Amino acid sequence: MSDRLFARLSSVPIAVALVLLGIVCQTAVLPGSVLADQTAVDRPTDSELPVSFELDVQPILAAQGCNAGACHGKQRGQNGFQLSLLGFDSDFDYASIVRQARGRRLTIRSPESSLLIQKATAQLPHGGGRKIEVGSDSYATLVAWIRQGAPRRVDDEPSVTSVEIAKTEFLLKPAEVDQLSVVAHYSDGSTRDVTSLTGYLANDSAVVSVDDSGKLVAGPIPGETAVMARYMNHIRVANVSIPRTASLPDGYYDQQPRANFIDDLVYDKLNQLQIQLSDPASESIFLRRVYTDVIGRVPTVEEADQFLRSSDPAKREQLVDHLLNQPEYIDHWANQWADLLRPNPYRVGIKAVLNYDNWIRQQFREDVSYDEFARRLITAKGSTWQNGASTLFRDRRSPDEVATLVSQLFLGVRLECAKCHHHPFEKWSQHDFYSFAAYFGKVGRKGTGLSPPISGGEEIVFVSTKGDVKHPVTDEVLAPSPLFGKADVPEGTDPRDALATWMTSPQNDYFAKVHVNRLWAHLMGRGIVDPVDDLRSTNPPSNPALLDALAVHFQESGYNQKDLIKSIVLSNVYSLSSVPNETNASDRLNYSRHYRHRLRAEVLADAVADVTETSESFSALAPQSRSNQVWTHRIESVFLDTFGRPDENQDPPCERIPDSSVTQTLHLMNSTQIDGRIRSDSSRAARLAKSDQSAADLVSELYLAIFSRTPNADEQRYCESLITDAGENRRTAVEDLMWAMMNSPEFIIQN
Incomplete structure (x- = not known):
C-alpha cells in the first residue's frame, strides 16, 4: 500500500480508516497496532505469567511519577498524553495508553519500539527524562504486557484489598539508616512485595529523608515525622522518631508537677524522646498569657498588681474562673469564629453580614454548647435578615460549596480535592464527596439572590421538596451519605438534620477532635495536628493519645468549651516558659516549652x-x-x-x-x-x-x-x-x- 494512501488515512477516524483499508486490501491490518488481529499476537508462554494492566502496569507508572500532578496526571495532561491523577481511574488510563492517539503509543509486533517504551527509557526525547532503565524489571513487565496484546484484564484477575507497611514505628539514631517494606494483599489471598513500586513522601525531610526504594535516612538532630507510603489508591503511614542520644536523669518526669491528664500524656511523649521541660514561666508571664488567650486583652494595672501580690495557692484557678465569666470572653471567641464563617459583604450584602456576626456573638452570650452551635448553623433556615445563621447558605450557594466548608470546619476533613478526582492523600473519592454534598441538595432559596458588588436584598432559606446531586462523571443521582458510618434521611425530613445528628454523635470523633485541636493551637501556639483543620492519616497528630483524651474530655463535658479551656490553661504544660534549654531547643511538636507567637x-x-x-x-x-x-x-x-x-x-x-x-x-x-x-x-x-x-x-x-x-x-x-x-x-x-x-x-x- 502506498505511503500516500496511509497519509490520507491518517487524517480520518480510525474506524473509517479500517473500513477503507478493508476495501483496498482485504487482508491488510495496521502492522504492530493494538488493533491488529489478537489471534495473531504472541500469547504468554508457560514461563511468562500474564501481565495485568491494573496490577502490574499502572503501579509502574505511579512509582515513576508519570501520573503525578506535575506530569501527565495534571488536568490537561502533558504534550497531549493525559493520565488520571495518581492512577485513580484505571479505565481512563487504559484508554489513554491503548486507544488514544490512534493507538500509536503501543506497537504490539515490536513492543520495544512502542512509543510508551521509547519515551520512558529516553530513547526518544522525553520532557520527564529517563524513568525506566532498559533491562530493568519494570521494563520487562511493560514489554511483556505489550507483547501479550496489552490486555485490560487477565483471566481470574484479583484486586488489591489492602496494603500494609511491615513496620510502622521507627526509633532511629541520628544518621541511622533503615528500610520500609510494603506488602499488597489481594482478593485471592495472595500477597506481593510492592516496596519498589510504592511512592514515598516524608512530612519533614530534614528529620528523616526517604528515597524511591523506601530507604530511610535519619537526619542529624532529634525530631519526629511521618512518612507516607502510597501504592496505587492505598495509603499507609510510618512514624519515625529520633530521640536524643543523651538520657534524662532517672525519674525525671516522676518529679514534675502534674495538674491533670494533659500533663501525664505530654510527659509520656517527652520521656520517650528524652526531652526535658523548660522552667516554669513567671507569674507575670502566666498572667499576661492567660488574659490575652482567654479574653483577648492585657490585664489592667490594678488586675496585674492584685494577682502578683496575692499568695493564695488557688489564685490561678480563681483567675481562670473569673476570666471565663467576663463579657470580653464573648467578643474574643466570637471574633475568631467570625473569621472562620465570615462571608464577603460585597457578595452577600452588608445587612446579612451584620446579622450573621450578631448570631455568632449571641451563641457565646447564651453559652451554647459546641454541638448545638454546629447543629443550629448547618440546619439554618429562614430570613437572612432574621436568622443570621442562614447567611451561610446565602454565601455558599451550591451543595458542593457547603460540603467543602462544613467538612473542613466541623470534621477537619479537606474534601476539596475529591471534588474533581480521588483525594491524593486520603481515601475520599468523588463518590464520597458528592454523596456528602447531597445532604445540602434540598436547600432552597427565595428572594432577590446575589448581585455583587451590592447585594442588599433579603433571602429566605428553606427546605425544598426536590434537589438532586449527581456524580459529575457517571451522572448518577447520589443519595445523601456520610463520609463513614450511617446517617439515613427519613422520608419527608430535612437531610441536614440527619447530617447534624451523625456529625455531633459521640461515635464521630472527628467532630470533637478538630475543635479541641483548633482550641489547643490557639492556647499552646501550635496544633497537635497542623494545619488545625487537616485531620488525615498522612498528617498524623504529634501526640495521638493526647488528642484522643482531649476529644473524649470535651465530649464528656457536653461539648463545653469553657471547661476545655480551663483544663488546658491550668495544666502545668501551659504554664511552662518559652525559653528553651539544651534538650528542647529543636522541639517544635511536643510542648516541652511554650511556643511564642505574635498577639492576634x-x-x-x-x-x-x-x-x-x-x-x-x-x-x-x-x-x-x-x-x-x-x-x-x-x-x-x-x-x-x-x-x-x-x-x-x-x-x-x-x-x-x-x-x-x-x-x-x-x-x-x-x-x-x-x-x-x-x-x-x-x-x-x-x-x-x-x-x-x-x-x-x-x-x-x-x-x-x-x-x-x-x-x-x-x-x-x-x-x-x-x-x-x-x-x-x-x-x-x-x-x-x-x-x-x-x-x-x-x-x-x-x-
Whole structure:
C-alpha cells in the first residue's frame, strides 16, 4: 500500500480508516497496532505469567511519577498524553495508553519500539527524562504486557484489598539508616512485595529523608515525622522518631508537677524522646498569657498588681474562673469564629453580614454548647435578615460549596480535592464527596439572590421538596451519605438534620477532635495536628493519645468549651516558659516549652488602646468599641490589616498570616496614629506626667500596664533616671519611654 494512501488515512477516524483499508486490501491490518488481529499476537508462554494492566502496569507508572500532578496526571495532561491523577481511574488510563492517539503509543509486533517504551527509557526525547532503565524489571513487565496484546484484564484477575507497611514505628539514631517494606494483599489471598513500586513522601525531610526504594535516612538532630507510603489508591503511614542520644536523669518526669491528664500524656511523649521541660514561666508571664488567650486583652494595672501580690495557692484557678465569666470572653471567641464563617459583604450584602456576626456573638452570650452551635448553623433556615445563621447558605450557594466548608470546619476533613478526582492523600473519592454534598441538595432559596458588588436584598432559606446531586462523571443521582458510618434521611425530613445528628454523635470523633485541636493551637501556639483543620492519616497528630483524651474530655463535658479551656490553661504544660534549654531547643511538636507567637491583630490593637488610655474609633460602631467587636472588614483599620486581619475579598476569606513582618515593625515605629495616641493630651503619658507620682511609682505603673510585671532593679534605675533627668520635659520622657516599650518584642509577642 502506498505511503500516500496511509497519509490520507491518517487524517480520518480510525474506524473509517479500517473500513477503507478493508476495501483496498482485504487482508491488510495496521502492522504492530493494538488493533491488529489478537489471534495473531504472541500469547504468554508457560514461563511468562500474564501481565495485568491494573496490577502490574499502572503501579509502574505511579512509582515513576508519570501520573503525578506535575506530569501527565495534571488536568490537561502533558504534550497531549493525559493520565488520571495518581492512577485513580484505571479505565481512563487504559484508554489513554491503548486507544488514544490512534493507538500509536503501543506497537504490539515490536513492543520495544512502542512509543510508551521509547519515551520512558529516553530513547526518544522525553520532557520527564529517563524513568525506566532498559533491562530493568519494570521494563520487562511493560514489554511483556505489550507483547501479550496489552490486555485490560487477565483471566481470574484479583484486586488489591489492602496494603500494609511491615513496620510502622521507627526509633532511629541520628544518621541511622533503615528500610520500609510494603506488602499488597489481594482478593485471592495472595500477597506481593510492592516496596519498589510504592511512592514515598516524608512530612519533614530534614528529620528523616526517604528515597524511591523506601530507604530511610535519619537526619542529624532529634525530631519526629511521618512518612507516607502510597501504592496505587492505598495509603499507609510510618512514624519515625529520633530521640536524643543523651538520657534524662532517672525519674525525671516522676518529679514534675502534674495538674491533670494533659500533663501525664505530654510527659509520656517527652520521656520517650528524652526531652526535658523548660522552667516554669513567671507569674507575670502566666498572667499576661492567660488574659490575652482567654479574653483577648492585657490585664489592667490594678488586675496585674492584685494577682502578683496575692499568695493564695488557688489564685490561678480563681483567675481562670473569673476570666471565663467576663463579657470580653464573648467578643474574643466570637471574633475568631467570625473569621472562620465570615462571608464577603460585597457578595452577600452588608445587612446579612451584620446579622450573621450578631448570631455568632449571641451563641457565646447564651453559652451554647459546641454541638448545638454546629447543629443550629448547618440546619439554618429562614430570613437572612432574621436568622443570621442562614447567611451561610446565602454565601455558599451550591451543595458542593457547603460540603467543602462544613467538612473542613466541623470534621477537619479537606474534601476539596475529591471534588474533581480521588483525594491524593486520603481515601475520599468523588463518590464520597458528592454523596456528602447531597445532604445540602434540598436547600432552597427565595428572594432577590446575589448581585455583587451590592447585594442588599433579603433571602429566605428553606427546605425544598426536590434537589438532586449527581456524580459529575457517571451522572448518577447520589443519595445523601456520610463520609463513614450511617446517617439515613427519613422520608419527608430535612437531610441536614440527619447530617447534624451523625456529625455531633459521640461515635464521630472527628467532630470533637478538630475543635479541641483548633482550641489547643490557639492556647499552646501550635496544633497537635497542623494545619488545625487537616485531620488525615498522612498528617498524623504529634501526640495521638493526647488528642484522643482531649476529644473524649470535651465530649464528656457536653461539648463545653469553657471547661476545655480551663483544663488546658491550668495544666502545668501551659504554664511552662518559652525559653528553651539544651534538650528542647529543636522541639517544635511536643510542648516541652511554650511556643511564642505574635498577639492576634485585635488583641494587639486593644492593648495599644488600653496602654495609652485612648480608644480606637471605628466607623459603623459605637464610641469606645473594641477591635474584636468589629463585625466586617469593610470597617477600615490600617493597624488590623497590617497585623494580619484577613481580607474578605480573598479566598479563603478566613486566612490570617500569623508571622511577624517588617511592615508591622515599621508601622509600630512610624505610625502617626500610634504616636498621636501616645502623645495625646488624654493619654496615660499625659496623665502620669501631670500627676504628683514619684518617678519610681510612675515607672512601676508603666511596666504593669505594658508588660504586666514590675521592673527589675536595672530597669527601675535606668527608667527613673530618664524621667528625673528630664526635668520640665517629664512628659516627653514618659512618652518616649512608652513608645520604646511598646516597640519591644515583650509587648508584641506572647511569651
